[in-house]
Amino acid sequence: MNLPKAFEEKMRALLGEEFDAYAACYDEPRYYGLRVNTSKISVEEFQKICPFSITPIPWIKNGFYYDGEKESPAKHPYYFAGLYYLQEPSAMTPADRLPVEPGDRVLDVCAAPGGKATELGAKLQGSGVLVANDISNSRAKGLLKNLELFGIGNMLVLSEEPGKLTGYFREYFDKILIDAPCSGEGMFRKDPKMMKAWEEHGPEFFSRLQRSIVTQAAEMLRPGGMLLYSTCTFDALENEGTIAYLMEKYPEFEICEIRPYEGFTHGRPDCAPGGQADFRKTVRIFPHHMKGEGHYLALLKKGEAKETEGADNGLHSEPSKAKKPLPDDLEMFLKGIKRTFDPGRFDIRGERVYYMPQDLPALSKVRFLRSGLLLGELKKGRFEPSQALAMNLKKEEYSQTIDLPLSDDRVIKYLKGETLLVDDLVGSKEKGWYLVCVDGYPLGFGKLAGGTMKNKYLPGWRWQS
Incomplete structure (x- = not known):
């Protein structure tokens, strides 16, 4: 593979004597990955019924390699049942290393097509809320399908500029994942067409986007919350440089250790302005060190803001809805579901019936693709349940x-x-x-x-x- 000359020179400077081992990776085949949906099936049970030949991905507890040249897991009924998601192995790492717990309020800022959002939603186990956003409306439609296929119901799927969300979600989230748009240097082997895109829009272009996104996300994270930033590029400006910019603007952030794996490489303090040693806690993934493509990860915790205490953060809850009696046909259908529903969380809009996550802020004038779990539609004299409900059950x-x-x-x-x-x-x-x-x-x-x-x-x- 002929790498762009400027990229090759940069990688030689970054890797030194390791460059030849890195370059040799381009002669090796790409790796294919499958991630088990633990909200539907345990890893152990999936291994018992899996119809494919799979090998564990050692740093992802619910991840497996499969032979993408011989097998087609996307063309199998278990895929249609939402038992797994197909994802490049290194790309599984960000959602795996963000410590999401049931009940958390979680934001995936650049969520399409859903590889990371589906894992975050599975970790919530039906409680808390997942807000999955993507600025591209067409890509957000694919995101919605993947989340519904996975059975995620406690979600909002949005298609907005991240900056617009800060007015609605200021200091609201416990956990935020930013898999930032980037120059894609780590994916050249998987998709050689990205090299041409790199030559057209290089790291400087994406760095500006990343700096805007991370500072907007910082406003939406509560003090004590955690943010995981990731890219699929090697460029220092987009990686350590973006994190250094965030910490300069918001000094209350500190870099945290990421659960290790022997193939991980430390982040580069020499690539960050000031050369702070804490940048060694960030992670670089190189394809000559492990069986996956290139990635970068940084996990940060937000401390107390350096502002006047008691300031209004601008977050106002959605007004409580009156507990109106449900239509008889809906009430009758719900009796067949062995689950306790909170009457205050039903939201009927026209024919459609939704079951909403708890404790949402007021969200007027936000572009939704989905808010909550679509239960179904009220027709004349009957209720028709939705595909989303079927997958959630x-x-x-x-x-x-x-x-x-x-x-x-x-x-x-x-x-x-x-x-x-x-x-x-x-x-x-x-x-x-x-x-x-x-x-x-x-x-x-x-x-x-x-x-x-x-x-x-x-x-x-x-x-x-």
């Missing part, structure tokens, strides 16, 4: 299910949107809405009448032959 939470083994050809027929004959499975069961599963993991809803299942699998998600 576990089989044991719903009263009427049809569970197909993986070997049953009706699994693929269902995913293609075809009508199913299921009289051999339902026996004397009543008609109505059924949760269709594969090996116990939900795929979507169907409506049963007379032993025939009318397919309600979302058309935009259907299996393409």
